[in-house]
Structure formats: structure tokens, C-alpha cells
Amino acid sequence: MIAGRSRKARILGGIGLYGAVAAYVIFALFPLFWTLKISVTPQSLLYSEGITLWPSSATWENYKTVLRATDFPRYFLNSVIVSVVTAVLVTIIASAAGYAMSRFSFRGKTTVAVTLLLTQTFPLVMVIPPIYRIMGELGLTNSLTGLIIIYTAFNIAFATFLMQSFFDGIPKDLEEAAMIDGCSRSQALRRVIIPLTLPGMGATLGFVFTAAWSELLFALMLISSDSQKTFAVGLLTFIGKFAVDWGQMMAASVLALIPACLFFGFLQRYLVTGLTAGAVKG
């Protein structure tokens, strides 16, 4: 009797568990699936089959048009340039800073840590008015360089904490042993520490790349010439400028998703480290 009840409870529990899991999976995937679906729906079927689960005939036409007849390849390239340069700069600068925070004890260290922490919780909308003006006076509006400088600064604090946590994970003994064996600190750094931190640097690179790839507001504010637009800005102005071409817009969105998803796949195993480093320290 008791065994029967517990078995029934277990089956019910199992149904509940898988039901809940399925609900989360559908909630996470449905919007992305829908974008993909509209992007392969031919223009002629959009109004008759706009809300069916899959169009009766699918087409790559929207993707071809986006790649051949619009400025999106240019926007895509601009976004790649901005994101890659930002990610590389941040990783180098944050590795140096994270190394200092992990391996040295010095006066003012706590102040530095608190300052980094404050800038990380700092709402960026605060600096929108002054940055808009300062960048204008420096002649850095309408330039990818201006965006790269801003994005690099915005990502430094988080990346430093992340790199510090990776350096903290490497036993100090390794470095000391190398130094006893006659290496200078910089040699120990080059031969022992950097090779061991490479995965951490990869993770930082990925996080910063995704952050720069996603940024919209500063890019929208600072960039107006077509040749310098990032993908986010291009997509948004595309919506404003043309009578909405749904299929092309969604095809462009799916293309913009690809780098983010690739990096995400690569970053999966660092997610927990990264977010806990960011959340606990920031």
C-alpha cells in the first residue's frame, strides 16, 4: 500500500519534473524559432501564413537579399571589428590588472578593488549625456574608435575580476618554484602563468565580445553615417527607414545571432565561474 502510493507519487513527480523542464525549454526557444520561421517564409505567404507554425514552402531568398542587396554585410563587418578589437584590448588590460590584484599585496589594493566594484554596479545611463558631448568635442562621433574606447572602459572592471579569479586559481607555489629555479618574475609569468591562464583569457575574450556585440544605446547615439554603423544600429535604422520587410529583417537578425550563439557554445563551461566571479565580487 505504502509502496504503491510512493510509486504513484514518483510517477507524478516525474511528470511534473519533465513538464516543468519542457515549459522552460519552449519558453527559451520559441521566440528564436519564430524569428527563424519568419525569415524563411516567402514574402507572398507572409500575410496568409504569418501565424502558422511553419510555412507551406520555405525559402532562402530573404538571406540572399540581405547579403547581396543591403548594407548588412558592412554593418556585420563593423560589429566584428568593434567587438574583436574591444575583446582583445580588454583581455590584455584586464589580464595585467587581474594579475596585479591576484599576486601582489600593496597599499591601496582595497581602494582599487572597491573602485572597480563601484564602477561595475555603476549605471551607464548616467554618463550618456556627458559622453555624447565629450565624444563630439574629441571628434570621435561617427567612428569605430570612439565606440571601442567606450566599450573597453565599460568592460574592464568585470573582466579584471574575472581574470583575477582565474589567476587566484593557479597555485602561487608554481610561480615561486619557477622563480627559485632562476626565472625572473616576468619569465615565470611568461612560461608558467600565462599558459595556465589561457583558458581564462579565452573566457574573458568571449564575454567581452558578446557584450560589445550586443551594445546598442551608445552606438545608436554616436554613429550616424552608414559606413560606420554596427549591426544593432543598422538593424534598428533598417526598421525605421524602409516599409517593414519582415522576412529580410528577421533573416538579418538570425545572422546577428550566429556569432553570439557560437561564443555562447564555447563559453558554456565558464558561465558559472564567470557569473559567480561577477556577482560575488561585483
Place this chain on the structure above:
Amino acid sequence: MAMQSTAALTPQQERRASSKRRFSAAFEPWLYLSPALVLLLVVLVVPLIFGVSYSFRKFSAFKSEYVGLAQYRALLSDPVLGQALMNTLWWTVASLFLQFFLGLGLALLLDRPFFGKKVVQAIVFLPWAVPSFLSGLTWAWLFNPIVGPLPHWLFALGLKSEPTNILSDPATAMWGPIIANVWFGVPFFAITLLAALKSIPSELHEAAAIDGANPWQRFVKVTLPFLAPTIAITVMLRTIWIATFADLIYVMTEGGPAGSTNTVATYIYVSAFKTLDKGYASAVAVLLLALLILYAVVLIRIRRSLVRYS
């Protein structure tokens, strides 16, 4: 570096080298930190100071003049700002509440073994990787009756009298960005809470189970106290983040219709960028910063008093 031939140095040179080493030991960390600190100073701290000073000025096309507290006085009688503050509160509380509880639920699910867990985990965390402007656009499209199914589903369920866009109705428009924000933000809570759950020693659960505690009692007496520190810090950070997060709303509604989704963050952005009123935008930004600092201080006080009494 020059230190490689230390063995061949005279005592005098060696003394000089050691004092140099002492000097460099104090100097070295600052050398490594300097690029990061300089950048933060130039791109964040200096603009912040400028921003505060802008809030005492009025900007017109070619010049700006000092106007004292006039911008702050204007804040007091701005009906749009009053509405934006209420919208910010609703946007933040509703988004945070749903993100947190759905995130906690997901973390608890992923803490249990089940078939296909690795794949499921990759899928449910995916929205976090989607750029926020794309999250906003995707949801805006889902709510659009031409290409999106949601209005028709809401109509079929009897929740709406006709399949129209909820984003174009001031009474319901805020739900659009809130739902997009929840979709986008659930993985953050799920990931951080999952990390915290994994750090709970399993002996504790076993001991509680042996003592006859039911699952709910185990959750309240064992799991929650362990999660509490993570919850406190993530909720605080997320509140600040959501309250100042303008992308989704800007992309989906630009604050409309009729200002019904205008939050303080979108208001700052629109006043600085579209109406070019940088002085006023800065005053609003200072107000927002003051409110957020007040919130953080209150929350930290509450947390401290809870720790003291427990």
C-alpha cells in the same frame, strides 16, 4: 630583463639592484593596473563629474550657461518624470519578481538529475546570449499581429477582445518589455543560484531527510539559508541593472504609447540624445543615481540587521 646576470654583479651593484627591486615591488602592481585605472578614470569618472556639472547648466545650440538649481526645480514640476518614476518602479519590481522566481525554479530543476540535462541546460541558458536589442525586437515581432502569434493566442484564450498589439495599448504596453526582460534575465538568476545550490554539502540534505524533514522543510531550513547571501547580492545588483536598463524598452516602444513605458532610464536617453537637452538629462541622471544609492544603502542596512538578529 636586466636581472638575468645578477651573479656577476659587485656587492655595490647588488645593493643598488636590491633597492631597485624593492622600489619595483611597490611600483610593479601599479604599472599593471595603470591602463585599466586610466581608462576607467577617463571614460567613466571624468564624464560622471562632467555630468554632475552639466546638471547646473542649460545647453542651447552653441553655448551653455550656468543656471544654478533651475534644472532641479524643473524636475519637481515635470509630469513626464513623475510618470517615468512610477513606470520605473513597476518595470523593475515586476521584471525582478518574475526573473527571480522563474530563475530559482529553473535552478532547482537543474540541480536534480534527469534525462538530457546537458542539452536542456544549454537551451534554457541560450536567451542570455541573445543580444538585448535582438531580444527586444524578437518579442516586439511576437506581439505584432501580422507576423506574431501572441495576439491571436491571447484572443483565442479570451484575454483580449480582438487580436491587436498589446504594445500599442497604453494599458498593457509595459507587459511587452517586462516579458522580454524576463525571458532574457531568467538564465542569470538560474546560473548564479545553481552555482550556489551546488555548493550546499549533500550531507546536510541527507541528515535533514533522516531526521524526517519533508522536501518543503528541507528547502526552507537547509536550502534557503545557504542561498540567502547569493540571493541578497544578486537581487541588489539586478535591481540597479534593471532600473537603468533602457535597451529593451527603447527598441520595443521608445517609451510610448503616450509615455506609458517611459522609464527614467529611457527618459534620460531620449532627453540627452533626441531633444539634446543635456543639462536636464544630467539632472534626471543625478536624481536616478541618488535614488539607487539610497536603495543600496537601505538594503545593506536591512541585511546587516538581519545578520545581527539571526
